[in-house]
Amino acid sequence: MESSHQLKVQSHILRLLGDQLIGHDRLAVFELVKNSYDADASKVSVTLDLHATTPSITILDNGTGMSFDTLINAWLEIGTDSKRSKNGKKRSLEFNRKPLGEKGVGRLAVQKLGKILKLVTKQKDGYEYEFTIDWDILISSSKYLDNNMQIKIIKNEVAKHFKSSHGTFIEITSLHNTDWTRRDIRDLYRLVKSLSNPFSTNDSFNVELNIPGREDDISDLPDVEDMLGNALWKFIFRIDKHGNFRYAYIFNPPRFKNLKPTFKRFTEKLPLTPEDKDDLANKATDRRNKNIFLTPDELNGIGPITGRIYAFLQSSEVLKMMGNSQQLKNWLLAQSGVRVYRDQIRVFNYGEPGDDWLRLNTRRINTPGGKFGTNSIVSYINLSLEQSSNLQEKTNREGFDENESYKMLRRITLSVFERFENRHSSDRTSIDMAIKGEGVTPPFEQAIEKIKKTASKHKLQAEIGPALTSIKNELDRYREVMTASGVAAMNINLAFHEMVHGVDRIVYQLEKNVNPEAIQKTVTHLRSLLATFKPLLKKEKTKSLPAEELTKRVLAMHEHRFPRHEIVLSNRTSDSGEGINFNVKGPINLIIGALSNIVDNAIYWSRYRKERDGGELDAAILIISTWDAELKEGIIAVIDNGPGFQLPEEAIGKPFATTKTGGMGLGLYYARLVMESIQGKLLICPASDLREDLNFSDNYDGSAVVLQFKD
CATH class of the missing domain: 3.30.565.10 (Histidine kinase-like ATPase, C-terminal domain)
Structure with a gap:
């Protein structure tokens, strides 16, 4: 005898997803700002108001806004594939962007921040709609995820919030955390500023952070461009889909003992670093890379790669020549590492303090001659979202799944670093000679x-x-x-x-x-x-x-x-x-x-x-x-x-x-x-x-x- 029974999902799964899906508060803000990017916003304002009578976090963008149909069939439908078409991800109308969100669960990030959500949205020629969700009340309204969980949407025929504009406004109150430390504030500022690539010009998407009453917490943070100007070396590169490797090598030494700046351009093939021993042992024979140089086949599912490396020397002699050495050292503590962007939007958490996805520090210990660790470089790579389809982000939004394409991306990026380090070796020697003098330590x-x-x-x-x-x-x-x-x-x-x-x-x-x-x-x-x-x-x-x-x-x-x-x-x-x-x-x-x-x-x-x-x-x-x-x-x-x-x-x-x-x-x-x-x-x-x-x-x-x- 057999019988069929309905699979039931209890409503508290929403709370579990909201809390477990996102690692910390900064990532929750990150997810909400990504939604603004997908909505074709050019400006996003994030406000953390902890001194108000009702502390809140708000996100305001000037994107396309949402229609009534989009609200009920996309935003209020968890796990929707509304950002996909039959042929893949839909592109946005104004900026031709491919959406960053794809799993339809990022909106649950608001639960990580607070209990109550208010959302107001308006399209250019449409009505303004708003609704409020108290997550505790909503989840307790029904034991299971079913039609009993209702959210009331208000139609404002006369706009109250977007009177002469359009976009989306999100306000989160009853915050879980109202005791943000100075470090928390600075980390949030750094993250928000890194959502769009600060190393490249991108006028179509800008994010700003407002912290009423806490401005002093970030007032002394230096300008990124000023700090990058202190880099002794810059390495700007591009790998096209055919595997062609083009780069510019720039040496910008301080004025000291006839050290001469260098600017050179190269076009060549990229020699690949040897495969990781564990990867080599676990790979099938026909999938082993037997070639020395990068080939187009190895870029399948990864696509073209562009990027920059800014490299610093933190020796006391060099820092004194640069001026304001302590500020530069403090800035490097927070900013150093290798970030990853797709369509100029940050893939978290590559390049965060403590992250060493390329294993640069281990390599520097094993082969110290002329190698850079993460604390001496500020770098990024940028990928095409459309052409890097084999690189899938983890559900918790903390990096890519570590599949074969990810391992190849890591190997290619490390190979670029090796090429840069080989190029810089003679200039590194000239700096050492200038500092130590011609009388190098005798045998x-x-x-x-x-x-x-x-x-x-x-x-x-x-x-x-x-x-x-x-x-x-x-x-x-x-x-x-x-x-x-x-x-x-x-x-x-x-x-x-x-x-x-x-x-x-x-x-x-x-x-x-x-x-x-x-x-x-x-x-x-x-x-x-x-x-x-x-x-x-x-x-x-x-x-x-x-x-x-x-x-x-x-x-x-x-x-x-x-x-x-x-x-x-x-x-x-x-x-x-x-x-x-x-x-x-x-x-x-x-x-x-x-x-x-x-x-x-x-x-x-x-x-x-x-x-x-x-x-x-x-x-x-x-x-x-x-x-x-x-x-x-x-x-x-x-x-x-x-x-x-x-x-x-x-x-x-x-x-x-x-x-x-x-x-x-x-x-x-x-x-x-x-x-x-x-x-x-x-x-x-x-x-x-x-x-x-x-x-x-x-x-x-x-x-x-x-x-x-x-x-």
């Missing part, structure tokens, strides 16, 4: 010698000498540990990526019913890969290994990458391969790690140039060895056909110096430390410098990185 060994000479001059060698020796020995031990652990960590990262791709391949083979022998071969490769990486994690004593065998071990770590990225590899590290084999002596695991990182760089940059230029020439890498019997020196050179080193010569091989998107700038640094630890050298030069001596093709016209070994 440790030079400092030790200087102390020794001073001690000798004052006849203090006996007292100071043993301490200096102890300090130097301790530093050498730290350097040894750091080098070993650093090389291991970078190769673990490579191992992770290769293991992920290996597992992908097994899954693919199983899905395609590939023969068992092929699957077994892939499994064997994974096991050999683990065996190859395992020695890198151990502390190893000095050993001897032929250069040919050393290179084979390194290439085994990258074996599947060459065909996957369509890279032509030439290995000339044996007598039969036109090179000259010789024995390499030292901690073999560290030397393998160093060479592996150099090969990894060559793979990236050879791919980079091929994708950037769209040329027919294959990405190519040559590894060659030779031995000089007279000097008793051998070399292993890794030569590519990438774009060549783009760093200043003095920065190459220094820690955290890199132009590789997503790179740490440590690979060459560790390689140099490894080679110095065995009395060898790391040499870096254009490929052309070695062509005559090593006799290789003109097609290898990128960079050459050389490991030089002593007998």
Whole structure:
């Protein structure tokens, strides 16, 4: 036996939705102002009157207003789709806006603010209508959401509020919170002013905040334009729907020690940062991004992106030059971060204090060289509401659902930041040099010698000498540990990526019913890969290994990458391969790690140039060895056909110096430390410098990185 029963919804769900849907009072105001935007308002006035006999919050706009039909079939119908048409969201008539509201529940935000709502509305050539809702009385009037819940609408044939105008007026009384602190007031002011994009000219939508009796709470807040004028760097960019990346880089230093301003424009492809490890591991093979540069496909559902970055240095020396340093620091505390706008309207809560949706602060800690945290930048990106359809706002209005499109937006935006930071590095160095003077801190060994000479001059060698020796020995031990652990960590990262791709391949083979022998071969490769990486994690004593065998071990770590990225590899590290084999002596695991990182760089940059230029020439890498019997020196050179080193010569091989998107700038640094630890050298030069001596093709016209070994 079965029977049917009606699903009932109790009326107190309205109170739950109003209270739980919106995070706090400021967001409730935000939702009401968004309704004014949807109504084609050009001006919105928000008034928080806490000193009146009846404290209130009011929102007045000059929008189109609502007809009687709109009131009863849209505003008073919770969850309506009135802002949608069969083909998507309806556009407004005057400003051609796409509505920001879409779920039909934002109006319940008024309950977050107070118990009683009064609404008055009038269209240009229509009557004025008004009604009042006491939420307690309305909800208690019926146990369930049904026809017993009635709201009386008054028709004013002679307008009382909009006598010579049109729009909508909302008044909320019986406020839940009448004890707004100075900080609450300032936060509301900052939010209201950020609803429309303060960084760009937009005459069609302006929001003002009035706080009778509390004007002093915001009177000292600085003007946004004045504060942004203090930024040392500005980066203005646009990514169109085809993935073309255009930007202007502006350096605006204080007048100090011949620092020169810079203004440059660029049009190029955008190199993408590597995918997040968790995202990489959880993604299906066919959805992994295997390209270096942004492609149009990756913008599907996101659309074009525009934005600006204003970057500041908060060092005491720079702030003194700018003047009013404390005001700037206080302003940055409230304004810094990366905001998101759609059709110039704020998407909350990106860019709020404490929000770090791009994880800039974590990245700065992990790779501190020339990176900006959220506290030193004021930035925004702007999206097209129509073309960013895959970015869905959460029901609680606190950001986007974290789907694949959101993750790609985050990756693209972070890639823009990396490009800006790469561009600014040389100017950052010039500021540091100007502040610290030309006498940059000398190397440790030079400092030790200087102390020794001073001690000798004052006849203090006996007292100071043993301490200096102890300090130097301790530093050498730290350097040894750091080098070993650093090389291991970078190769673990490579191992992770290769293991992920290996597992992908097994899954693919199983899905395609590939023969068992092929699957077994892939499994064997994974096991050999683990065996190859395992020695890198151990502390190893000095050993001897032929250069040919050393290179084979390194290439085994990258074996599947060459065909996957369509890279032509030439290995000339044996007598039969036109090179000259010789024995390499030292901690073999560290030397393998160093060479592996150099090969990894060559793979990236050879791919980079091929994708950037769209040329027919294959990405190519040559590894060659030779031995000089007279000097008793051998070399292993890794030569590519990438774009060549783009760093200043003095920065190459220094820690955290890199132009590789997503790179740490440590690979060459560790390689140099490894080679110095065995009395060898790391040499870096254009490929052309070695062509005559090593006799290789003109097609290898990128960079050459050389490991030089002593007998």
